[in-house]
Amino acid sequence: MEFMDGTWKKDVCGWEDLMGEGLLNQEAVVEGAVHSIRNMGDVAFVILRRREGLFQTVFENEQVNVSIHELKEAMTVRVRGILCEEERAPHGRELRIRHVDILSCPAGPLPLAIDKWKMNTSLEAKLNYRSLSLRNIQERSKFKIQEALVRAFRDFLYEQGFTEIHTPKIGARGAEGGANMFKLSYFHKPAVLAQSPQFYKQMMVGVFDRVFETGPVFRAEKHNTKRHLNEYTSLDFEMGYIDSFEEIMAMETGFLQYAMEVLKKDYAKELEILKVELPDVSRIPAVRFDKAKELVAGKYNRKIRNPFDLEPEEEALIGQYFKEEYNADFVFVTHYPSKKRPFYAMDDPEDTRYTLSFDLLFHGLEITTGGQRIHDYDALRQKIADRGMEEEGMEQYLDTFKHGMPPHGGLGIGLERLTMQLLGEDNVRETCLFPRDLNRLEP
């Protein structure tokens, strides 16, 4: 009987072997994809792409079992040779090739020049050839940064006593209401895709006090803008026993501080590749919605057309105002009008036209919506009635409140938007692996 014991012996070098002292001037075996070939005649530089970065190998004619003309870009190879120091090589190391095994061979030339440092390609082309364009070192680095953000979100919240949950994406009704729901037939019953895990995460506050989820949400919005995706990854948390909605803002600030530390510590390579300057998150200003509108109207000579709505241009100007006045990259805008928030938002008892809620703007773009929720059963039913909504389909959600819920609140962060703003991209599709929009359902 054969047994697996969790180990696997490989004679191929890891990155640490390549960069360490142990194999220097000795024979080493390296695998990778041929990223580019620079043929100088007697000698050729064959740059391999590995997950850790680019690695230079040197092909000297008549020293190797194959001819340089047999090698092609986009091949994957296993190469044996001598590991040498070479200060002109990336990372100061190269492998002088003695033997090449070709692992796989492309069937045609690449449609994009992925070996360029900065790809000179339209977004449309990059998305059409997504699995190829992401082979570019800069392009793929964006998604390592994105990984860092999700990872930091989870690790920070674990530390703060949150429990991770997985809630269903198919349900009988949406949490946010409105028309922007994708509908499907679920074994002949009408169903929708989740616009957010809102109801579920609230229901789980009664169980775990603090919960989070990182997963897809679906919005059938018909806008085609640079800021909207119809499917995106939402970083959601919900926490009980809060003193006020500002405690949620404090938790988000703590997450952002933690995330910047994770980026600095473990993703320095990608920050360097993308030339990202991390924003200052040591303190984030908070301003009331109505006050923010006034400040912007005053400074930029704008008329307040609707005191209960915030236009995208106003959002951008609020960002600009706080950058100019406080050198702040982020700003919390608080007390959004009740009409602009879902029924479950808690109204401000001091002025019920507004809610105990907030958005977080990052360089003038909303990346988070959050706030305190109604936790009292009767108050929740009253709000539903006041809005002319039906309780049908919300029975189990409401039951949760009937049987006692602590004061609580939470937020949702759009992962792709957060990544986009951090990287200074101008289209959210740049920071989504496979974006879904009005026109794009593939790849």
Add this chain to the structure above:
Amino acid sequence: MEFMDGTWKKDVCGWEDLMGEGLLNQEAVVEGAVHSIRNMGDVAFVILRRREGLFQTVFENEQVNVSIHELKEAMTVRVRGILCEEERAPHGRELRIRHVDILSCPAGPLPLAIDKWKMNTSLEAKLNYRSLSLRNIQERSKFKIQEALVRAFRDFLYEQGFTEIHTPKIGARGAEGGANMFKLSYFHKPAVLAQSPQFYKQMMVGVFDRVFETGPVFRAEKHNTKRHLNEYTSLDFEMGYIDSFEEIMAMETGFLQYAMEVLKKDYAKELEILKVELPDVSRIPAVRFDKAKELVAGKYNRKIRNPFDLEPEEEALIGQYFKEEYNADFVFVTHYPSKKRPFYAMDDPEDTRYTLSFDLLFHGLEITTGGQRIHDYDALRQKIADRGMEEEGMEQYLDTFKHGMPPHGGLGIGLERLTMQLLGEDNVRETCLFPRDLNRLEP
């Protein structure tokens, strides 16, 4: 201007404060939900439920600002009192109450006795009142164990150089084929929900070498069994530059070993609450599909009806065989018949009726399907043609192979099934927060 600096001062005790020495015999403030009240006349024990566990508070008449009769189960409260040692209390501590603030009040009596140690309630009732039944300490502990498994999966794979990805759940076509796809209209275009991230994770192997995803998948299967969910969380990884499909099995074994360590280290409380004995994963036997059928047929006197199919009873018997013969909780069954695997599975060059693939059985139930994939463009197209399939809708997937892909493979683990087997549950709905099946779309 107000600023958030990431800190929030709370005068309420954390669990460490309650269990530490600093506040002993001093005044402390505790928050929680009233889990149960045991009224002894002069004194009452009010057990609070917090995310960390149960905490005993003691109510002595005329010492408190409220009457014991004002307190109800399922209230949430903030309690001030003296923190004392008391060896008969859970965790050896209790709070002698001086003051109670009621944070929220239930509007009706609980329909389930959640304060019982073991709930004597049907699965159906537990699911109908999911947000309430999970308030039971044993019930909620199952999902802490589930959290540990996902967390271990990610942390282990990060360490192994994997990149986390987020792939779309709405697409133009399914990866696994067949009829079990949920269909929807995507802005008047036909679309389906992802049965697995298969195509996307393969496409990303060409970019990151090693990738993983933890997210929902959707299967419109019409069976209603104890083992099936129509939406579940899939732990997927895919890795390039493999020597053979057994390297994937080694990686999974490594994950399981890591997960057991995480459970022992950080989830000992929940293991104790659920009386879970962790399985031995130091070595996992691997047996060929055809050999496994023979072994079971021989030992249990069963006729092999179809040499190319494995019935659920056979799966269970394979589990039983390896438990009896090798005291093994897990067994890898390898070389599944080609007909039973999707087109992208790599056939065994030594006998193309079988594939370089495997399932992992845990106590006789399949919890993983994995294997090596075809990486050669022409071979992949040939397999598609041989199966009478169309390339339409797979252009971008195929383009990935046209432009070079390393030898690779991967697997998908059903999170709820893994949790179910680990906990010794007999229905997968027990280990899914909000299960979706043929009849259940709510809550």
